[in-house]
Amino acid sequence: MDTDRIVAWAALLLLWALPLLHVALSRRAGPWRPPEGSGCPIGPRWGWLVMVLLTGAIGWLLMVARRRRGR
DSSP states (O other): OOHHHHHHHHHHIIIIIHHHHHHHHOGGGOOSSOOTTOSOSSOHHHHHHHHHHHHTHHHHHHHHHHHHHTO
16 A cells, blocks of 8 residues: 555544544444423434544534534
C-alpha cells in the first residue's frame, strides 16, 4: 500500500469511525428510546449517531461539548 492510501484510511478511521463508535458505546450519549411524552420517534443517542454519521468529527465534538455543558 502506498502512503496516500494509508493516510486516507487513517483519516477515515480517526475522523469518522472512532467517533461513531464512541457515540454508540458511550453511556453519556443518552438513551436509545425517546423520553415519555416526546413528539420525536427517536431517542437522543440515535440523533447523535446521525449527527456523527453525517458530519464526522464535527458532530462528535458537538456531542462532547453538549455533555460537558450538561453536567
